[in-house]
Amino acid sequence: MFVSLIIVFREAMEAGLIVGIVLAATNGVARRGRWIAGGIAAGVGGASLTAAFAASLSNAFEGAGQEVFTAAILCFAVVMLSWHILWMSRHASAMAAEMRQVGHAVRLGQRSLAALAVVVAVAVLREGAEVVLFLYGIAAASDTAPLAMAAGGVAGLGLACVVSWLLYRGLVIIPLHRLFGVTNGLIALLAAGMAGQAAAILHSADLLPGWGEQVWNTSFILADGSFVGRSLHALMGYSARPSGVQLAAWSATLLVLVICSRAISRPRTRRLAAAVLLAAVVTGGPPARADDLPTLVFHNHRFEPDRIQVPAGAKFRLHVKNTDDTADEFESADLNREKLVAPGQTITVFLGPLPAGEYKFFGDFHQDTAQGVLVAK
Numbered sequence: 001m002f003v004s005l006i007i008v009f010r011e012a013m014e015a016g017l018i019v020g021i022v023l024a025a026t027n028g029v030a031r032r033g034r035w036i037a038g039g040i041a042a043g044v045g046g047a048s049l050t051a052a053f054a055a056s057l058s059n060a061f062e063g064a065g066q067e068v069f070t071a072a073i074l075c076f077a078v079v080m081l082s083w084h085i086l087w088m089s090r091h092a093s094a095m096a097a098e099m100r101q102v103g104h105a106v107r108l109g110q111r112s113l114a115a116l117a118v119v120v121a122v123a124v125l126r127e128g129a130e131v132v133l134f135l136y137g138i139a140a141a142s143d144t145a146p147l148a149m150a151a152g153g154v155a156g157l158g159l160a161c162v163v164s165w166l167l168y169r170g171l172v173i174i175p176l177h178r179l180f181g182v183t184n185g186l187i188a189l190l191a192a193g194m195a196g197q198a199a200a201i202l203h204s205a206d207l208l209p210g211w212g213e214q215v216w217n218t219s220f221i222l223a224d225g226s227f228v229g230r231s232l233h234a235l236m237g238y239s240a241r242p243s244g245v246q247l248a249a250w251s252a253t254l255l256v257l258v259i260c261s262r263a264i265s266r267p268r269t270r271r272l273a274a275a276v277l278l279a280a281v282v283t284g285g286p287p288a289r290a291d292d293l294p295t296l297v298f299h300n301h302r303f304e305p306d307r308i309q310v311p312a313g314a315k316f317r318l319h320v321k322n323t324d325d326t327a328d329e330f331e332s333a334d335l336n337r338e339k340l341v342a343p344g345q346t347i348t349v350f351l352g353p354l355p356a357g358e359y360k361f362f363g364d365f366h367q368d369t370a371q372g373v374l375v376a377k
Helices: 002-025 032-052 054-063 065-102 110-141 146-172 176-204 227-236 244-265 267-279
Strands: 296-299 302-304 307-310 316-322 328-332 337-341 346-351 357-363 371-376
Touching (some): 002 146, 002 176, 176 244, 307 316, 337 346
Parallel strands (some): 296 316
Antiparallel strands (some): 296 302, 328 357
16 A cells, blocks of 8 residues: 555656646636646546556657657647747736736637647646556565555545645745746646656657766755655756756746747847757757667566676667566666566667666566666776
């Protein structure tokens, strides 16, 4: 029960924080409940389908299907968030005036609500797919009673809802004349974080250059796996070990949104916004060809072998095969990688160039037994 509680709370909390910001951003807007509820329902349905076809997605694009699919929905969410921010920049003054006059509901065009409903659906889809696979793995690999596991899941979901509600209540007490600016700023950070995550995911699939594997390491201050670290990851894409391309995507997205939102609210500077949009395209050369290594195997919820020597200073690809009858996840905070492996599936993890040293990895579903180390020499 406790394991399912922690898993559901961890994943639902990340999606719930986004839902809380969306609720605050649309506070007082007519019919927002229907749109947001529809986004949640669509995300749950999409998560179930994604979990059901995880193996097919991974086999697409030469083993990078998970990354391509995840990056695609993140990019789509960035577009929707950007649309909302720019739309709000144009209409915020009129909305605030109308809300002061009417005192409650405000009439909006449905485009802004539709954009945020899509973002809610994407957030629920991402985290929900992991919850489905995690709980399936627990059920198949242990003797946990279904009722106890369900009770833990419900408790975890309830705690996540409380955290999201507290965020929402904290935002809605902000004075009206500042609410739109605060929520727009939070949504801009959400968009930048999703853009950075999309770039990091595509780099992990060797589809984008890294521009530096680890620009810095702040895990000794705030680890990615901590509660605060995961919260900041959901809210603004925080990573203790960001790559250069991840930082570039994060910074470029935030800069474009800030400049364009100000330009839209000031008609005389709209030409500057257009110029920034054109200049914001980030390109990179084709990735270097990676060398193959022996396959890393999930067997009896352990890694075989649990210690692999890899080339230092060079790019390489690591094949990970799951011979167990339950799903697992190859994860490493040191390597900034996280990828699901369905039963009977083989995935490809692109890594490097790495400085000489040791890098820990683990199976997220069975952290007590599935532990390993890459030794870069």
